[in-house]
């Protein structure tokens with residue numbers, strides 16, 4: 407018995423595009439009609455039909471677009487709107503596009519199937535779960551959302567690598583970007599957190615509005631502090647709605663080795679969703695890579711063909727992120743306190759060479775104001791969740 411094949415127009419043939427193409431080639435029910443790429447001179451693996459212009463791709467006959475590029479927001483939005491014009495679903499792995507689009511537009515029933523499971527934590531089915539599994543509502547989301555930074559941190563704490571060695575190993579293994587700041591400055595988990603906030607709470611929030619404490623300012627003294635406290639560090643994204651107020655942040659957090667967060671190793675991701683009844687649900691798995699991300703795209707392609715669409719609440723809210731007080735460790739040069747001692751009491755202190763670590767309870771808004779522009783001269787570590 408022959409079944410009709412789903413015809414896919416694929417844009418992008420890098421790590422993720424090739425991962426998707428390889429999975430599609432193992433199935434009888436999917437056909438990639440053509441792949442659009444950028445660079446004519448690049449040698450290509452596989453016997454795909456390549457085109458170099460999305461207009462040429464859109465002249466072909468297909469059922470769904472799969473977008474797996476690193477193209478800028480405006481380009482991806484153009485492609486998405488073209489797919490919408492011809493009422494074809496658009497499946498994407500591009501978190502920067504999704505995070506920006508969800509905020510800048512009113513998503514409505516007219517949106518013809520924008521599906522983006524692959525954009526957050528690859529194969530972990532977190533978007534679908536937030537859309538369908540929490541009828542009572544979600545109260546809190548916490549997660550390790552960036553596989554590269556988790557690889558770097560777990561290598562430092564479990565294998566004794568220095569920060570520089572861990573970054574190099576992550577790059578060699580293909581987990582980290584060639585420009586490590588993209589993994590360490592927090593823009594990646596902030597975009598993913600904005601997408602989760604939209605789906606969990608029905609609240610629109612821009613990734614740039616989320617208070618982010620970069621992993622890039624952590625140095626050897628912070629690692630020694632974590633070890634001396636019997637802890638490790640993980641890069642955690644957090645969002646919570648209480649009494650109709652939203653709090654959210656992304657920060658390096660001290661975690662116990664034996665805790666759930668301490669157990670997340672290498673490029674794994676983990677997300678804990680707490681519902682309105684205070685029940686917590688753990689989602690865990692590989693958060694990046696060709697096949698895990700390709701699998702999420704494949705699932706969305708198949709779901710789009712059986713009519714699956716995300717549902718968004720009609721009363722989408724645009725709420726500001728509230729300030730929150732947290733206990734943090736701050737590293738600064740000796741005698742160059744960053745936090746005004748009149749504003750926050752010091753809970754405890756440690757000295758390490760030229761560095762002074764002080765533990766404070768402080769407002770995140772004030773902490774950001776106090777540390778802006780001096781990223782290399784301080785480190786911020788949140789205490790355990």
Ligand SMILES: NC(=O)c1ccc[n+]([C@@H]2O[C@H](COP(=O)([O-])OP(=O)(O)OC[C@H]3O[C@@H](n4cnc5c(N)ncnc54)[C@H](OP(=O)(O)O)[C@@H]3O)[C@@H](O)[C@H]2O)c1
Nearest residue numbers: 418419420421422443444445474475476477499500694695
């Ligand atoms: N890598 C992961 O594990 C992972 C996980 C989840 C999500 N993602 C997301 O998936 C997307 C792709 O990531 P990747 O790692 O596969 O990137 P990549 O390896 O750098 O590949 C990017 C691909 O996009 C193509 N491209 C860029 N601009 C284009 C344009 N204007 N028109 C047509 N093609 C264009 C490139 O073409 P050329 O081949 O001609 O250069 C290349 O094939 C990104 O949004 C990323 O954030 C990645």
